[in-house]
Amino acid sequence: MAPVQVKNILCIGAGYVGGPTCAVIALKCPQIKVTIVDLNKARIDAWNSADFDLPIYEPGLEDVVRACRGRNLFFSTDVDKGILEADLIFVSVNTPTKKSGVGAGFAADLNYVELATRQIAAVATSSKIVVEKSTVPCRTAESMRTILEANSKPNCRFDILSNPEFLAEGTAIADLFSPDRVLIGSLQTPEGKDACAALASVYANWVPTERILTVGLWSSELSKLAANAMLAQRISSVNALSAICEATGANIDEVAHAVGYDSRVGPKFLKASVGFGGSCFQKDILNLVYLSESLHLPEVAAYWRQVVEMNEYQKRRFSKRVVDTLFNTITGKHIAVLGFAFKADTGDTRESASITLIRDFLSERAFVNIYDPKVAESQIWQDLAEACPNLTLENIKKQVKIFPSAIEASRNSEAIVIATEWKEFKTIAWAEVYESMKKPAFVFDGRLLVNEAELTKIGFKVATIGRPTA
Numbered sequence: 292m293a294p295v296q297v298k299n300i301l302c303i304g305a306g307y308v309g310g311p312t313c314a315v316i317a318l319k320c321p322q323i324k325v326t327i328v329d330l331n332k333a334r335i336d337a338w339n340s341a342d343f344d345l346p347i348y349e350p351g352l353e354d355v356v357r358a359c360r361g362r363n364l365f366f367s368t369d370v371d372k373g374i375l376e377a378d379l380i381f382v383s384v385n386t387p388t389k390k391s392g393v394g395a396g397f398a399a400d401l402n403y404v405e406l407a408t409r410q411i412a413a414v415a416t417s418s419k420i421v422v423e424k425s426t427v428p429c430r431t432a433e434s435m436r437t438i439l440e441a442n443s444k445p446n447c448r449f450d451i452l453s454n455p456e457f458l459a460e461g462t463a464i465a466d467l468f469s470p471d472r473v474l475i476g477s478l479q480t481p482e483g484k485d486a487c488a489a490l491a492s493v494y495a496n497w498v499p500t501e502r503i504l505t506v507g508l509w510s511s512e513l514s515k516l517a518a519n520a521m522l523a524q525r526i527s528s529v530n531a532l533s534a535i536c537e538a539t540g541a542n543i544d545e546v547a548h549a550v551g552y553d554s555r556v557g558p559k560f561l562k563a564s565v566g567f568g569g570s571c572f573q574k575d576i577l578n579l580v581y582l583s584e585s586l587h588l589p590e591v592a593a594y595w596r597q598v599v600e601m602n603e604y605q606k607r608r609f610s611k612r613v614v615d616t617l618f619n620t621i622t623g624k625h626i627a628v629l630g631f632a633f634k635a636d637t638g639d640t641r642e643s644a645s646i647t648l649i650r651d652f653l654s655e656r657a658f659v660n661i662y663d664p665k666v667a668e669s670q671i672w673q674d675l676a677e678a679c680p681n682l683t684l685e686n687i688k689k690q691v692k693i694f695p696s697a698i699e700a701s702r703n704s705e706a707i708v709i710a711t712e713w714k715e716f717k718t719i720a721w722a723e724v725y726e727s728m729k730k731p732a733f734v735f736d737g738r739l740l741v742n743e744a745e746l747t748k749i750g751f752k753v754a755t756i757g758r759p760t761a
């Protein structure tokens with residue numbers, strides 16, 4: 292049997308992954324009709340908005356959507372219609388950490404994946420290739436196959452592929468245009484290999500074939516968890532070293548530079564920080580911890596768990612340094628927190644270190660002034676309400692104010708905390724900011740962003756992650 296020629300793609304889930312990934316497929320494959328569906332009507336309305344006020348901020352995304360929306364890219368809430376028409380379906384729904392039941396706090400909640408899979412089985416009247424795009428535990432494809440086969444109509448066959456996504460937020464479009472690799476996992480049967488070839492031929496429209504890796508299903512699923520675990524491990528390693536630097540007088544930037552010069556280590560992803568955030572690193576490592584425990588591998592579980600524990604320690608350590616440096620109390624003091632997103636160039640705040648820091652400052656009864664160039668005010672209030680369940684939103688608002696610029700957030704404050712590495716924080720009019728602050732004026736740089744010598748010359752007292760306080 293020749294591999295299916297993919298003509299009609301459906302993506303279930305119009306979030307940070309489904310939206311950009313399938314928009315880029317539509318751009319690069321004008322011969323394929325791509326429909327992205329979601330149960331969340333507000334999200335779909337935003338994708339369809341006349342002024343392209345898209346539901347997520349991602350550099351370059353708007354241009355891609357402008358080029359193809361209405362041509363071969365469609366956004367809809369009609370999941371059933373999408374299923375009926377498609378020959379290949381990406382399942383790109385959320386897989387958060389389970390909040391209750393067996394594995395709570397560690398295992399992935401696969402409810403959304405299961406519901407989408409059941410809907411495909413119930414609605415489909417012809418054969419489909421079903422692709423796991425969501426990050427899932429090893430062997431999830433087997434559960435999906437069991438559900439699909441048990442509920443499908445006669446003459447419908449389903450081939451399941453794993454095609455994890457490696458894009459990073461903030462650089463999603465660049466990552467999708469030129470991925471380090473595209474990974475496709477399939478059963479090693481003739482049908483599985485044909486399905487794999489069909490998906491590979493979609494990517495081959497713009498990705499060099501040597502970057503399209505085809506492997507077994509379980510290897511593909513595990514590789515995604517492994518990649519995130521190893522990336523996060525690098526950050527925890529460098530953050531652990533940053534604590535040693537602060538205590539010894541070594542400089543973490545110099546140490547990371549020296550270590551990263553070794554071609555076996557490489558220079559990327561060695562930036563010490565106030566702690567990694569984002570929707571996936573912690574969730575995927577905890578998932579790996581759960582998998583290891585389920586497989587009776589407690590030493591392996593403990594090894595990976597430590598990557599997350601080090602990250603929690605880094606956040607705690609940073610908050611404590613702020614309190615210690617501000618003469619052991621921040622009660623009643625004003626702290627400007629610059630950056631609320633979990634990293635630069637995104638409006639996403641999931642697991643942002645900023646949230647933990649602000650929660651700590653509020654528990655010390657400080658006043659917090661927040662500025663972030665992309666995060667919506669409503670999102671900030673929602674995140675703080677969730678992070679501080681012992682405070683009412685009304686009380687939170689007595690302690691927290693949101694400002695439209697870094698300069699306004701800093702006025703009359705005792706200290707500035709740089710929590711997100713937004714480029715614009717490098718070029719703040721620091722002399723003007725200094726004049727408007729209470730003295731001594733402190734800057735806590737959690738992102739190795741500012742020029743410490745220049746700020747010190749202006750009069751600031753600067754405490755940088757991974758360097759001893761001058």
Ligand SMILES: NC(=O)C1=CN([C@@H]2O[C@H](COP(=O)(O)OP(=O)(O)OC[C@H]3O[C@@H](n4cnc5c(N)ncnc54)[C@H](O)[C@@H]3O)[C@@H](O)[C@H]2O)C=CC1
Binds near residue numbers: 306328386424
């Ligand atoms: N955010 C990221 O940068 C990356 C995320 N991933 C993985 O991709 C998956 C999706 O992540 P995000 O896009 O960030 O999540 P998200 O929460 O932004 O989007 C998921 C969307 O799926 C929709 N949905 C859930 N069940 C549905 C159903 N049955 N029918 C229709 N729509 C449904 C939700 O309404 C939501 O809009 C997760 O497994 C995540 O681990 C992988 C790589 C990068």
Ligand SMILES: O=C(O)[C@H]1O[C@H](OP(=O)(O)OP(=O)(O)OC[C@H]2O[C@@H](n3ccc(=O)[nH]c3=O)[C@H](O)[C@@H]2O)[C@H](O)[C@@H](O)[C@@H]1O
Binds near residue numbers: 571634
């Ligand atoms: O599965 C996912 O969701 C994605 O997770 C990460 O992407 P993302 O979380 O969007 O962003 P990263 O650039 O990896 O940053 C994650 C966190 O680590 C922090 N970080 C990153 C790099 C570094 O050197 N130091 C550091 O503290 C960032 O500020 C951020 O808080 C991975 O980089 C992607 O490959 C993966 O697809």
